Amino acid sequence: MEMRTPKNPGEGLAHQSLLRLAPGGPILGPVLSAIRIPAFTLDSDGLVVFMNDPFLDLVLRPAADLLGKPLSVVVPAIHAPLVARAAADILAGTCDDLLLPVSGQGGTALPVRFRTVHAVDAEGAPVCHAFATHALPRRHDESLRYAELFHLCPVPLWQQDVTEAQQAIDTLRTSGVHDLRAYFEAHPHVLAEFARRIRIVDANETASGLFAGCREDLLDPDLFMRLGMRQFVMELLVMLASGADRLSVEAACRALDGGERALQIEARLMPGFGLTGMRVIACGTDITERNRSQAALADFRNLVEAMSDNMIDMLWAKDTECRYIFANRAIRENLLHSDDERVLGRTDLHFAERQRHLGHEHTFGELCIDSDRVVLQTRTSGRFREDGKVQGRYLMLDVQKSPLYDRQGKLLGTVGTGRDITLLKAQEDALLRSQQLLKWTVEASTDTIWQYDVVHDRFLCNNRCPGLLALSDAEDECHCRHRADPADAELLLHNLRNGQGGDKGFSMELRLRDDEGVWHWMYCRGKVVEYDEEGRPTLVVGANTDITERKRFETELRQARDDAEAANKAKSIFLANMSHEIRTPLNGVLGMLQLLEDAPLTSDQQELLHVASQSSRNLLTVINDILDFTRLGSVAPSFASDPFDAAGALYTVRDTLATGAKDKDIRIETDISPNVPPLLIGDVTRFRQILFNLVGNAVKFTQQGTVRISLHGLERHSPAGALRMLLMVEDSGIGIPQDMLGNVFEPFFQVDGSYRRRYPGTGLGLGIVRSLVHGMGGTIAIDSEEGAGTTIACTLMFGRIEKTPEGVTEGFETGAGLKVLVVEDDHISRVAASRMLERLGHYPVVASSAVEGIAMLRQQTFDCVLMDIQMPEMDGLELTEALRSGLVPGVEDIPVLALTAHVLTEERRDFMSRGISGYLAKPLEMDILAKALTQIPPGGKGHAAIIARADTSPI
CATH class of the missing domain: 3.30.450.20 (PAS domain)
Incomplete structure (x- = not known):
């Protein structure tokens, strides 16, 4: 019988009451659910709180009509008062039996006798359990079975006399069945006999030894609870309640020694006894070790x-x-x-x-x-x-x-x-393929593949060595080190035995002599691949490549390079000499023409003088272009890195070309952005050269109109510490046809190359400009329209300077003229220079040689020295070094301006590094000389100040 789930308040009360059954409840629960005789339970108020299915079958009523109701509802109304009184007597404890006249089939009243048991629930409230025992002929056998069953429960259900049954059991035990008793005692497993309230009434020695000190201790009614075998008792009760006659179960218990034991119990209801003398025989096998072995086996598995x-x-x-x-x-x-x-x-x-x-x-x-x-x-x-x-x-x-x-x-x-x-x-297949490929590679290689056994001092090589060293096919040992140059062989053995180069290996060049005595150059490289326990090399592998032809080619190439460098040097010397030889007489011509410009001349004479001056300057431009083109074509241009005023250089070029532009009614405009700093770091000479070429071309190819020069700083496109400048020159001249724009930067290119051309020139200017722009980290572009003018734009990279260097000034206001020593071996140049100085308000003293200049410096005091570089006996650089070293006391810091026809950049740098204060190129322009002298302080002590300030480079 399953415990019912309450469907109404009455059922809820019954359910709660059932949950509070007396201490015997945990055992009664399965029993009441399993028995097939009518049973019910009353609470302390006489209300029905539990009934099983046989009881419901007996009274022919649903549980909902009974739960929580008085017992009198199950009997005909005529009997209700009597049943109510009887129930009250039972609850009061004055009566143990109840005769209940239950309405049966056809409305007849069937008297059923119930035995009652009093108990308390978990809260101490009294309850009463009632079980049918008589007046049920069709269930008589079951009634008797379960009457005996409840004698086995650990709570009193009802009292019954079992004297006769006990006497029958004792008679059987002493009946002389000696063989069975002997087996019972000698059995190696636990054998026990249970009766009545699930207690042992007999057991063999094995049971006594396992659970108690003596056989009498086994008869303790609480033995199973003490042994922790409550679950076994429950299983046995369920077996008996279900009508089964045997049970097989594994039970845990505590042995006499306090240890835990596991028993496999086989229990059987003994046949041949009356229900009042119900007996169970059980055999228990100690399976503790077996379980441990099985657990150990499971753990091991x-x-x-x-x-x-x-x-x-x-x-x-x-x-x-x-x-x-x-x-x-x-x-x-x-x-x-x-x-x-x-x-x-x-x-x-x-x-x-x-x-x-x-x-x-x-x-x-x-x-x-x-x-x-x-x-x-x-x-x-x-x-x-x-x-x-x-x-x-x-x-x-x-x-x-x-x-x-x-x-x-x-x-x-x-x-x-x-x-x-x-x-x-x-990987094995790949290794085999790699080994085969290596084998093929070695066989196909023209190199000598070798290995050196350091321990046994033995070389082994492939078959490429015999061709050079004449080894036989049967030989595999290489004796190349014995044919090497002694110095090379010693270095080779040092590399081999000391593991030179580590994991990267070593390489060297050595010379080997073949059988015919011819020396071969070999490029040898090797690497240590095995070491001993102490880290010393034991095996080295490597290869030799015959580089004899390469060495011969390198020798020839080196000789060709030396010859080219010698030729280039000779060309440079030739260019320097040609520059000097041309500029020196031209210096005299331009110098005299400049002096004549201030002389009282007629208008015709003035016109002739102007033509002569312009022709001389045109000749100088041609010479400069040719020298620059020749120089740039053979050697990459070099650039200085000195502070200079970019705006000032632009104004200088503008002013220089302004006279020619004015004669053609051309206006030169300038646009210098405010972001152009006062000073930049770069090569002012190259910057002015670019300006002169671009602006000069613009003036030359413009009949009238405007030439505009723009200079802007490109801050956003400049790397850190530098400033990219944008230089643009725009003119309104004749322009260039579109089909010729791609060639304008090529050398010797001219738009009109015929005999009828209107504009003279070498065609080298823009080519030189492109080389200089690229050398200064920039780019150049041109845009032109025939008849509408031309725009050339280029970018130039210069270094930034944060502040004006100390000592840089705007010049010196010379209140009186300077006393200048002019040292020049060329008579015409001496006359031109001295006359220009006089015209500028200074006091020149001339010397025709460096020796004569030293003598004058010892005799007189000068504010500065203006001297030529190339002079016989002692040149200008030697004189300058002598003065700086104190040859003439008191003039160590005197300003020295070089007046020379040596105009190459490398030469200028050499001059400045050897003590020259400033630099003036021949032919000398009077306005350039005037500007240079404004930088010289009176007193002959301004060399350091001049070095630190503005440039006096050649134009």
């Missing part, structure tokens, strides 16, 4: 499975039919598609067929089966390589298989391990 599952290699076992009986994780992962599949019980052919269904012909399974059969037939271990497709990928295993036997030597199957060598096999 778990350990083995965990270890095998943690293995990278595959591990398995198969039976004689090649079916898997064990498989670790590695093999499961290789064979199974998903967790839904299984390995155990299947053969490898199952997985082979699966692969063939996927279209793979060469599968893994067939080889596995074949090797299994070999091991089973030969009964010997074997090693196999098994490969094929599995799960869609190629797999190769290195497999070890052995036969599997039981303890009696019977063949059970096979065991095996498999290591995945798919990658290893691929």
Whole structure:
């Protein structure tokens, strides 16, 4: 009978009451649910709180009509007062029996006798349990069985006389069945006899030794509770309540020694006794050690499975039919598609067929089966390589298989391990291919491949060495070190034996002599590949390449380079000399013409003088272009890095070209952005040269109109510490046809190259400008329209300077003229220079040689020295160095301005590094001389100040 779930308030009360059954409730619960005789329970108020199914069948009423109601509702109304009084007497404890006239079939009243048991619930409230015992003929046997059953419960249900039954049991025990008794006592397992309230009434010595000190202790009614066998009692009661006659159960208990024991108990209801003398015989086997062994075996199996599952290699076992009986994780992962599949019980052919269904012909399974059969037939271990497709990928295993036997030597199957060598096999194949490729490479190589055994001092090489060293085919030892130059051989052995170069190896060049005595250059490289325990080299491998031809070519190339450098140097000397030889007489011509400009001349004379001056300057421009082009064509241009005033340089060029522009009615405009700093770092000479070429071309090719010069700083396009400048020169001249714009920067290019051309020139200017712009980290572009003018734009990179260097000034206001020593060996140049100085308000003193100049410096005091560089006996640089070294006391810091026809940039740098204060190029322009002299302070002590301030480079 299942406990009912309450459907109404009455059922809820019954349910709660049932949960509060007396201490016997945990045992009564299963009993009341299992018995097949009517039973019910009343609470302290006489209300029905529980009834079983047989009782409901008896009264023919649903539980909802009874729960929480007085007992009188189950009887006809005529009997209700009597039943109410009887229930009150039972609850008061004055009566143990209840005769209940229950309405039966056809409305007749059937008297049913109930025996009652008083108890209390968990809260101490009294309850009464009632059980039918008489007046049920069709259930008489069951009534008697369960009446005896409740004698076995550990709570009093009802009292019954069992004297006769006990006497029958005692008679049986002493009836002389000696053989059965002897077996009972000698049995190695626990044997016990239970009666009535599930207590032992007899037991053998094994039970006594396990649970008690003597046999009498086993008769303790509370023994099973003390031994912790409550669950066993429950199982036995359920067996008896269900009508079963045997029970097999495993029970835990505490032994006499305090240890925990596990018993396998087989209990059976003894036949032949009346219900009042119910007996159970039980046999208990101590399975404690067996359980421990099984647990240890399970732990060991778990350990083995965990270890095998943690293995990278595959591990398995198969039976004689090649079916898997064990498989670790590695093999499961290789064979199974998903967790839904299984390995155990299947053969490898199952997985082979699966692969063939996927279209793979060469599968893994067939080889596995074949090797299994070999091991089973030969009964010997074997090693196999098994490969094929599995799960869609190629797999190769290195497999070890052995036969599997039981303890009696019977063949059970096979065991095996498999290591995945798919990658290893691929690496082996790659290594073989690499070795074969290396072999072919060595055979095809023209180099000598060698190895040196450091321990045995022995060289081995390939067959490329015999061609050079005449070894026989049978020889493999190379004696090249004995044919090497002694110095090279010593260095080679040092490199070999000391492991020079470490992991990177070493390389060297050495000379070897062949059989004919001809020396060959060899490029030798080697590397240590083996060391001993102490880290010393034991094996070195390397190769020698014959570089004799390369050495010959290098020698020829070096000679050609030396010859070219000598020729270039000779050309540079020639250019310097030509510059000097041309500029020196031209200096005299322009100097005299400039002096004549201030003389009282007629208008015709003035016109002739102007033509002569302009022609001289045109000649100077041609000379400069030719020299620059020749110089830039052979040597990359070099650039100085000195502070200079970019705006000032632009104004200088503008002013210089303004006179010619004014004659053609051309206006030169300038646009200098405010972001152009006062000082930049760069080569002012090259900057002015670019300006002169661009602005000069603009003036030359413009008949009238405007030439505009723009200079802007490109802050956003400049790297840190530098400033990119944008220089633009625009004119309104004749322009250039579109089909010729791509050639304007090429050397010698002229728009009109015929005899009728209107504009003279060499065609070198823009080519020089492009070389200089590129050398200064910039770019250049042109835009022109024929008849509308031309715009040329270029970018130039200069260094930034944060503040004006100390000592830089705007010049000196010379209140009186300077006393200037002019040292010049050319008479015309001396006259021109002295006359210009006089015209400018200064006081020149001339000397025709450096020696004469030293004498004058010792005799007189001068504010500065203006001297030529190229002079006989002692040149200008030697004179300057002598003065700086104190040859003439008191003039160590005197300003020295070089007046020279040597105008190359390298020469200027050399001059400045050797003590020259300033630099003036021949032919000398009077306005340039005037500007240079404004930088010289009176007193002859301004060399350092002049070096630190504005440039006096040649124009």
